[in-house]
Amino acid sequence: MNGIDSSPIRKAFELARSIEDPINLSIGQPHFPCPANIVEAICKAAKDGKTAYTLTGGIPELKEAMTEKYKSQNQIGYAHPDRMLVTSGISSALFLLFNALVNPDDECLIVSPYFLMYPAMLKFYGAKLLTVDESFQAKDLESFKNKKIKLIIFSNPSNPTGKVLSKDQLRALANLAESTGAYLISDEIYELFDYDQAFYSIGAEYEKTITLTGFSKTYNMTGLRLATILASSEVIKALTTLQQYTVVCAPSITQWAGIEALKTDMTSYIQDYREKRDFVYESLKNHYEIAKSGGAFYFFFRVNGTDEDFVKRAVEKKLILVPGYIFTESHNYIRLSFATEWDTLRRGMLALKELAS
Amino acid sequence: MNGIDSSPIRKAFELARSIEDPINLSIGQPHFPCPANIVEAICKAAKDGKTAYTLTGGIPELKEAMTEKYKSQNQIGYAHPDRMLVTSGISSALFLLFNALVNPDDECLIVSPYFLMYPAMLKFYGAKLLTVDESFQAKDLESFKNKKIKLIIFSNPSNPTGKVLSKDQLRALANLAESTGAYLISDEIYELFDYDQAFYSIGAEYEKTITLTGFSKTYNMTGLRLATILASSEVIKALTTLQQYTVVCAPSITQWAGIEALKTDMTSYIQDYREKRDFVYESLKNHYEIAKSGGAFYFFFRVNGTDEDFVKRAVEKKLILVPGYIFTESHNYIRLSFATEWDTLRRGMLALKELAS
Structure with a gap:
């Protein structure tokens, strides 16, 4: 039985832990905490004996x-x-x-x-x-x-x-x-x-x-x-x-x-991610062959050289990305997640602009 | 794809809901609530963002x-x-x-x-x-x-x-x-x-x-x-x-x-079940061919006639049991759970004594 090839994601995870103040754009889950009303519902269910x-x-x-x-x-x-x-x-x-x-x-x-x-x-x-x-x-x-x-x-x-x-x-x-x-x-x-x-x-x-x-x-x-x-x-x-x-x-x-x-109103969270989506696109469109993402919290775009080489070069700038080959039959793409804080995202865009030149 | 034959357990569950004030000795889980310190730990983990x-x-x-x-x-x-x-x-x-x-x-x-x-x-x-x-x-x-x-x-x-x-x-x-x-x-x-x-x-x-x-x-x-x-x-x-x-x-x-x-001290819970185990055994030993249970919270003992007939006769006395055939290759046993309140257990022993005569 062979494992799922999630090793590049695990590797990104470990890299992010080993680097001081990393620019982590590899995360496949929201950067905001589980909303407070849901946390409250968990406590209530536990206290109501729903075990x-x-x-x-x-x-x-x-x-x-x-x-x-x-x-x-x-x-x-x-x-x-x-x-x-x-x-x-x-x-x-x-x-x-x-x-x-x-x-x-x-x-x-x-x-x-x-x-x-x-x-x-x-x-x-x-x-x-x-x-x-x-x-x-x-x-x-x-x-x-x-x-x-x-x-x-x-x-x-x-x-x-x-x-x-x-x-x-x-x-x-x-x-x-x-x-x-x-x-x-x-x-x-x-x-x-x-x-x-x-x-x-x-x-x-x-x-x-x-x-x-x-x-x-x-x-x-x-x-x-x-x-x-x-x-x-x-x-x-x-x-x-x-x-x-x-x-x-x-x-x-x-x-x-x-x-x-x-019952949770997620509008403000979605609006935040919409703005981040726009920001990433505007930042990178003149530097990479990139299409505007329509949803989720990812961009997937072509880079010079192989994805693995690019990921390595990115790490030298503390930037963590996921190589695209685990998601498709090509070695020329990387996945970027914008599910992160503004400051991290801004630093990431600067690093990516440098990597493009 | 065939289901697991848990239908007698489901049936017992439904019976218990349809009978007013049932003597439910069919339950395969503790009758006490999840201890409060564990409930607190659930809340704490949720609030600490362990989601x-x-x-x-x-x-x-x-x-x-x-x-x-x-x-x-x-x-x-x-x-x-x-x-x-x-x-x-x-x-x-x-x-x-x-x-x-x-x-x-x-x-x-x-x-x-x-x-x-x-x-x-x-x-x-x-x-x-x-x-x-x-x-x-x-x-x-x-x-x-x-x-x-x-x-x-x-x-x-x-x-x-x-x-x-x-x-x-x-x-x-x-x-x-x-x-x-x-x-x-x-x-x-x-x-x-x-x-x-x-x-x-x-x-x-x-x-x-x-x-x-x-x-x-x-x-x-x-x-x-x-x-x-x-x-x-x-x-x-x-x-x-x-x-x-x-x-x-x-x-x-x-x-x-x-x-x-x-970290939870379960001694008092276990002691309660030990006393219930003893009580069931002392109540039934002269009425049924029954061995003293050593653990869990069950007795499994031989009844007159088939298990399913016995379960039906028990229901007439509001007593809910599980027929043994789903646990072994015999139709002559029933499973009794003593994971319940003392009052329910006492009523259950009276009903079982009547059913034995």
């Missing part, structure tokens, strides 16, 4: 709250507690889905660059990987139409690029799923971080979509392990059985905190 | 505390953080172990009666099950010596019987593991509930033992999902990789709470 097992599928109160969220925020009218499973984070959701759906040699289509867990976990189940670049147009999917594709997966907005797929792109993926019989998995863990438009869930128009929603990135509760899967009741039933055999249920207190999280 | 991912294998502070516990309480001198993995509860630990170790058609030996997840999960991985009754003597294991056994698993003290295996029995299992090359898995989630002696971990003398320790039952934190695996560093390394592909890490706040849990 026992919950139902395998999750507490009904959270499923109801998520149903309301899907209907009002995502225009998914068919959302219903029976079509929902509460899991221990998106990774746990992916594990349940891939374990239940993927057989050895199944072909699976991933939009590239991709969240590094997708290919790592799919390979673990023996899947064969197909990729399509995130800049694809509908006609680019023609070549996949005669294939027997088991599932199509993408994160939208994207980790690592910040790309928000257009409605046309999403529809093209849904059409491909429909014509090939593939499961369409839309990982929307960064949905609130869509800076230029109201985020659009493809599940709103394509009912067979398997929609993943995570709490980790939005509310800085990655360690609390909470996500939900919205899918057909048949898929949910199979996944719930599988969850019985693994973690039994998502952490009880975290589930109660999730209800409070959904 | 982010931890290392996959668990926070070093908890591994250190568990190392101390194994050394001082279990006489396991070789305990070390590198030989430990923090998991999302015992079920998650079993999943990791069975997924990593068991291949289809592997023969696995279970001490019977057994925790119902063992056969359910092992069958899920295609294992062939062998059983030996918990009353076995060393010579009864002779017949397994020429078999190719992949693993041996038992809970000690036992759910569902409360049996505490003797040192001779544990040594015989260790000898069988050594001679067949089987992994020996000792599930010690009820270790604190050993009423008549200092609990003995077979890991203290057989270093190849895989020792499972859970926090759920001892501190009533079943919903918080926390357990640890102590094994060779090779096994731990493989399981840690697998954990990366599933839940990523045990819930962060729960891990911090676990450190506080280890």
Whole structure:
């Protein structure tokens, strides 16, 4: 059994600890703390004795709250507690889905660059990987139409690029799923971080979509392990059985905190990240071949030389980045996270300008 | 994919909700709340911002505390953080172990009666099950010596019987593991509930033992999902990789709470259960063929007629029990839990005396 190649991320983490006053632009989680009302909800749940097992599928109160969220925020009218499973984070959701759906040699289509867990976990189940670049147009999917594709997966907005797929792109993926019989998995863990438009869930128009929603990135509760899967009741039933055999249920207190999280106004946090997104783009656009990120809190851009060389040169300026090759089949990109303080970001832009010259 | 046959437990749960003032002796978790110092530790961890991912294998502070516990309480001198993995509860630990170790058609030996997840999960991985009754003597294991056994698993003290295996029995299992090359898995989630002696971990003398320790039952934190695996560093390394592909890490706040849990003096709780154990035994010994439970919080005893008939007759007296067939290959036993208030227990004994006549 081989590990996921997250070594460059671990290495970045260790570097950041070893350097005095580093400019750390490698972090894949929000820089702000978990909002105080959620922390309070955790305490309240603990004091109210919510420490026992919950139902395998999750507490009904959270499923109801998520149903309301899907209907009002995502225009998914068919959302219903029976079509929902509460899991221990998106990774746990992916594990349940891939374990239940993927057989050895199944072909699976991933939009590239991709969240590094997708290919790592799919390979673990023996899947064969197909990729399509995130800049694809509908006609680019023609070549996949005669294939027997088991599932199509993408994160939208994207980790690592910040790309928000257009409605046309999403529809093209849904059409491909429909014509090939593939499961369409839309990982929307960064949905609130869509800076230029109201985020659009493809599940709103394509009912067979398997929609993943995570709490980790939005509310800085990655360690609390909470996500939900919205899918057909048949898929949910199979996944719930599988969850019985693994973690039994998502952490009880975290589930109660999730209800409070959904009530949290994140507008000011998102506005801060929007300004940081703009600042990074304006700072770098004349120095790098860079596209304006639309969401999440990442830029993914081309550098001179290999990604690993660039990362090394950056470290000499105390700047920590992640090489792009772990997210795509190229050694010429780096991932930058702007989930950090203004001061750090300003220092980072200066260092990157120096590195470009 | 078929579910675990926990339907009688679910049924008991639903019955208890539908009956006014039920005598519920079916519950598989402590009746007391999670101790206040642990609740406080949860709040403190939340307020201290411990909401982010931890290392996959668990926070070093908890591994250190568990190392101390194994050394001082279990006489396991070789305990070390590198030989430990923090998991999302015992079920998650079993999943990791069975997924990593068991291949289809592997023969696995279970001490019977057994925790119902063992056969359910092992069958899920295609294992062939062998059983030996918990009353076995060393010579009864002779017949397994020429078999190719992949693993041996038992809970000690036992759910569902409360049996505490003797040192001779544990040594015989260790000898069988050594001679067949089987992994020996000792599930010690009820270790604190050993009423008549200092609990003995077979890991203290057989270093190849895989020792499972859970926090759920001892501190009533079943919903918080926390357990640890102590094994060779090779096994731990493989399981840690697998954990990366599933839940990523045990819930962060729960891990911090676990450190506080280890400092909690549970003596008065255990003494209360010891008295309840004695009370049940004294009440029933002249009415049923019953052995004195040594640990956990269960009695498992023979009834007239089938278990399911007996459970139905009990319900007419508002008494909720679990039929034994889900824990063993017999339809003549029921499981009684004494994890409840004195008043409920007294009413239960009266009902059981009436049912015996």
